[in-house]
Amino acid sequence: AQSVTQPDIHITVSEGASLELRCNYSYGATPYLFWYVQSPGQGLQLLLKYFSGDTLVQGIKGFEAEFKRSQSSFNLRKPSVHWSDAAEYFCAVGARGSGGSNYKLTFGKGTLLTVNP
């Protein structure tokens, strides 16, 4: 069965500093990989996704992530964090079901990002 590990429960950075959120996955084939952001009491907003092709993917709000098959990782990065980036970040892996393009998402436990002024 697939699984996702986000080793950092809580990260604090200063505004303007760079950010890297770690994500490791376990899945037997090439997965679909996602990063979502969730503000308190809100829904899930997709930041970026990887399905195939170029292993460096660009997302919204200046975020990027790199798929590294050898490390089973999909770390999220941003060169300069803004106060509005404070939220919880979830990494997820899509594991294909029994057929077709259907898949279920397995989420990590999330990383809470605090941004200091």
Add this chain to the structure above:
Amino acid sequence: EPEVTQTPSHQVTQMGQEVILRCVPISNHLYFYWYRQILGQKVEFLVSFYNNEISEKSEIFDDQFSVERPDGSNFTLKIRSTKLEDSAMYFCASKKVEANEQFFGPGTRLTVL
């Protein structure tokens, strides 16, 4: 831009009562999903639905849960007899058959007293 909608945004119910959470997926999507997130925890897959039947379900999705597409637009999650531990945010998602991305609704917060 089309989006997934969910109603109500917040539902409060008494333990043992039945609840129905409603979702309107994006109109040309045919795969539908329910996920839940207990407060402070990760999002968990409940069930996927395609062609009027369940494609896959998790061990959370026991006999107390059911899903239905009662008409051409709605997709519902029913909990027959709610328990305190059913309190969570429930997210609906939908996907085109030929595409890879699931689109999430804003969620329904269910509070069981």
